[in-house]
Amino acid sequence: MPELFRADALRHVFPDGTAAIDNVSLSIAEGEFLIIAGRNGAGKSLLMRHFIGLSKPSSGAVFYRGQPVPAQIPLIRREVGYVFQDTEAQIFGQTVEEDLAFGPANLGMQGQDLEDAVQHALKEAHLEGMENRRPNTLSGGEKRRLAIAGVLAMSPRCVILDEPFANLDFPSVQEILAVLEVLRAEGKTLIVLTHEIEKVFALATRLVILDKGHIVFDAPPGEAQQSDFGSSGLVCPYQECYPWLMTH
Template identity: 45%
Template sequence: MIALESVTCRYEGRNRGDENGVDGGGTVAVDDVTLSVSDGEFLVVAGANGSGKTTLVRTFNGLVTPDAGTVSVNGVPVSEDLVAARTAVGMVFQEPRDQLVSATVGGDVAFGPENLGLSHGEIDRRVAVALDAVNMTDREDDRIDSLSGGERERVAIAGALAMEPDHLVCDEPFTWLDEPARESVLARLRELHAKGTGVVVVTHDLRGVLELADRVVGLADGRIVVAGPPHAAAPDLAGLGVRVPEAFDSAGGAGRPTDS
């Protein structure tokens, strides 16, 4: 369980809406958010660029420290045990190159478990299981710089899975992918969720992912303004500058899809 209570995050610089750039405490990126993510839940966090999505999910494992409020994972405050939080909450960044650190696929997936001080046998087991989960078995020796964008995304997911997290958080995982790669990543996330891993997908493009979700929260100006099951939330999501699938127009009565 991930639990946020009255979380607020600010950044230095211009305040939101301050045309003169006067610094009155910095931009509020996340504004008094209370949210819980249950074990095994598939949660979609939706919103336009600048809505606070990335900042919000990076508080889940201490990559961002809130200015106010508390974040806990499995009942333990993140600030008290960063290692436990980052083991329980695996993060896949929007740009895989930001987290791929080794020259080869196997080396990269092994990086996290190695830093936990695990035995060689356990590291090998985790690498094999993680690569199998993203359909990249026997690709350990492939060089990272030879991979396509979709393959790099899958390696990044495998690296997070090798930590055996309770929750896998993917921040805009489809941004650089063509349609076949997008479908491949969606299939992997669907399978992981079916096996019990909690999945959080941060996105402004809900095609293919909305039907997988148990729940959707929509952000605007750092606040949760929409929350609920996909069909109940769909009518209000298009107004947040996100792309809503046409299927939810007809089935759920959602507004017109937008490519914003």
């Protein structure tokens, strides 16, 4: 598959000298379902900020479709949707429908094309029938799906989700996973930043673990060992990690 993102020897050093991202080289192909995992503070969100042009490297370089990210910002804005952990910051409309129309309208979409984009996003995020609801009346899981739908309304090729399961109950987690399964089936590139890998482990095609700004694991999820999770502060997703739960 064509390469979508690439980081070459990327470093981000804070003013106090701390290297939050330290010599990271990473290539992401179009169509991958990638988990970028790590404990809080491992550098997951900061790495993605570099990928979409919101942060400037201290050294190294980041590329989108083979060109340096700074030269690709307009294309990235059209093709890459980012669902931030703080979904409240991504909700702008007075109603669900108005909120979903905000992004594509800013891209110049109008008329029937805009209506079709909104309806498609409602369906993909399982929000049908909520068009006239006010966002502040939605549950936490519904707000998360609204933020995802707002991204989907702009027809991105790639969707990045930052801690999509944070503070959600089990039914809401299931709803988010159902949306991700639909997007995976459509062939979209999915990048999920999370420390709760057990929730999405079975869906992903690749697992990257960050620890203190370094990549410490990069392979298909099933190749990870128990020690890879424990040493990086992650919950082991394998049943054999919990022998007292296993049935015979």
